[in-house]
Amino acid sequence: MAFPVKRLSSQKSLKKGVLEEELCTGCGACVGLCPYQVIYHDRTVQLHYCDLEDGKCYAFCPRTPTDLNALRELLFNSADLTPEIGAVKSYYFSRAADSRLRESTQHGGTVTALMELALARGFIDSAIVSSRNQEFLQNGTVVNEKAALRNNAGSKFTVSPTVAAFNQLVNDKSGKIGVVATPCQALALAKMKLKPVKNDSGKIGQLQLIIGLYCGWTLSAEKFTKLLTQNNISLQSLKGMDIPAGKNILELYTNNDTQAVPFDDVQACVREACHYCLDSTAEYADIAVGSARFGNDWKEMRRWNQLIVRTAKGKELVELAIKRGVLEIREAPVESLQELKKAAMEKKNTALRNIIRKSGSAKNLLYLDRHDPIVQKFLKNKASDKKSR
Numbered sequence: 001m002a003f004p005v006k007r008l009s010s011q012k013s014l015k016k017g018v019l020e021e022e023l024c025t026g027c028g029a030c031v032g033l034c035p036y037q038v039i040y041h042d043r044t045v046q047l048h049y050c051d052l053e054d055g056k057c058y059a060f061c062p063r064t065p066t067d068l069n070a071l072r073e074l075l076f077n078s079a080d081l082t083p084e085i086g087a088v089k090s091y092y093f094s095r096a097a098d099s100r101l102r103e104s105t106q107h108g109g110t111v112t113a114l115m116e117l118a119l120a121r122g123f124i125d126s127a128i129v130s131s132r133n134q135e136f137l138q139n140g141t142v143v144n145e146k147a148a149l150r151n152n153a154g155s156k157f158t159v160s161p162t163v164a165a166f167n168q169l170v171n172d173k174s175g176k177i178g179v180v181a182t183p184c185q186a187l188a189l190a191k192m193k194l195k196p197v198k199n200d201s202g203k204i205g206q207l208q209l210i211i212g213l214y215c216g217w218t219l220s221a222e223k224f225t226k227l228l229t230q231n232n233i234s235l236q237s238l239k240g241m242d243i244p245a246g247k248n249i250l251e252l253y254t255n256n257d258t259q260a261v262p263f264d265d266v267q268a269c270v271r272e273a274c275h276y277c278l279d280s281t282a283e284y285a286d287i288a289v290g291s292a293r294f295g296n297d298w299k300e301m302r303r304w305n306q307l308i309v310r311t312a313k314g315k316e317l318v319e320l321a322i323k324r325g326v327l328e329i330r331e332a333p334v335e336s337l338q339e340l341k342k343a344a345m346e347k348k349n350t351a352l353r354n355i356i357r358k359s360g361s362a363k364n365l366l367y368l369d370r371h372d373p374i375v376q377k378f379l380k381n382k383a384s385d386k387k388s389r
């Protein structure tokens with residue numbers, strides 16, 4: 001399937017080019033805009049067809065063609081741009097200064113601490129985070145105060161249709177919004193900024209902050225639930241999970257103990273769409289946060305984050321957090337940034353290879369524009385790698 005799928009309505013193009021091709025990331029950007037698109041479990045479903053040619057579902061989907069160069073120009077200072085990890089104004093290791101907060105967060109609690117500060121200082125009126133139900137399915141959830149932010153801290157490795165909650169919130173209410181987003185969700189939100197649909201520009205103006213999460217993949221809820229059952233782990237008892245640095249396992253934290261599942265078994269549960277994703281560091285967010293990688297002591301490392309500041313707004317919030325003692329900062333060694341770039345390049349190269357395999361030709365990159373300068377750069381690298389072999 002090559003984009004654009006002309007002569008079809010937007011919604012049919014979305015079906016043919018994204019849903020049927022298993023490129024749907026489950027971000028939720030096409031949901032909550034009309035009664036016809038819904039999320040069922042962790043799948044995006046079209047209940048009814050619509051004939052609109054310029055539907056927002058197609059326009060905002062992160063897996064329909066986008067002028068990424070225009071997006072980079074709109075959002076970032078060109079001097080900050082890097083081909084591997086997008087715009088970098090500054091790069092640190094960070095953690096929430098509040099040690100009690102860190103106990104309930106995934107790593108250093110940087111995301112929750114920054115959102116708390118953004119709410120407290122009026123950067124935003126509401127935050128959208130992700131909440132899990134007993135079946136390990138998730139929803140975007142609107143929160144307005146600290147306790148609710150803390151209750152929803154921690155990473156859930158299944159998909160959250162977070163952008164659907166944004167669509168709903170801007171329909172219901174005015175006010176400034178901050179969103180915690182995976183890279184594909186951040187891209188969908190950024191696309192809304194690039195091309196606000198007629199009469200909608202005020203709504204996207206409500207989006208004041210995107211805190212992005214680094215992301216390697218998300219898991220299919222169905223496959224992951226089966227894997228847990230095979231390992232005698234009950235969903236109800238599961239409190240959290242993580243991938244310890246240097247070990248080839250997924251650690252699962254239950255009410256009673258810690259269990260480990262081989263990483264190869266987990267890989268088999270990765271959503272198909274993630275194999276075609278080039279972004280590991282939330283390149284279209286204001287701030288991006290991931291786990292820290294330094295030294296060999298996972299226990300110490302685990303309670304720190306890597307933090308990339310991408311925009312002026314992100315800089316303002318992070319600098320305030322440091323000044324007010326909300327965040328603790330540790331200088332990140334140059335090697336750490338190099339490692340991050342290397343890992344990000346690997347994800348881009350693998351995704352491009354998978355895209356070409358799927359489409360059958362390097363001239364058809366599905367949702368990507370092969371003339372985009374960053375895509376070009378990676379295609380050239382691949383070609384020169386091949387020659388030198």
Ligand SMILES: Cc1cc2nc3c(=O)[nH]c(=O)nc-3n(C[C@H](O)[C@H](O)[C@H](O)COP(=O)(O)OP(=O)(O)OC[C@H]3O[C@@H](n4cnc5c(N)ncnc54)[C@H](O)[C@@H]3O)c2cc1C
Pocket residue numbers: 104105106107108109110111112113129130131138152153154155156157158159160162180181182213214215216217218289290291292305
């Ligand atoms: C699916 C997924 C894959 C990830 N892959 C990597 C990786 O490969 N490498 C890496 O360094 N880091 C990865 N991360 C990020 C990492 O797990 C932490 O989220 C990050 O280090 C921030 O830690 P923290 O302690 O500051 O977060 P916290 O303060 O605990 O805040 C986490 C926030 O993320 C929200 N959230 C949780 N799950 C989701 C979800 N599925 N979708 C959207 N929002 C969610 C929570 O509601 C909360 O607001 C991934 C995260 C997710 C959700």
Ligand code: SF4
Pocket residue numbers: 014018019023024025026027028029030031044057060061062063188
């Ligand atoms: S990727 Fe997001 S916007 Fe695109 S079809 Fe899937 S849920 Fe909808």
Ligand code: SF4
Pocket residue numbers: 025182183184185215216217218273274277278279
């Ligand atoms: S790997 Fe990419 S497509 Fe998959 S959840 Fe993460 S950002 Fe979205």
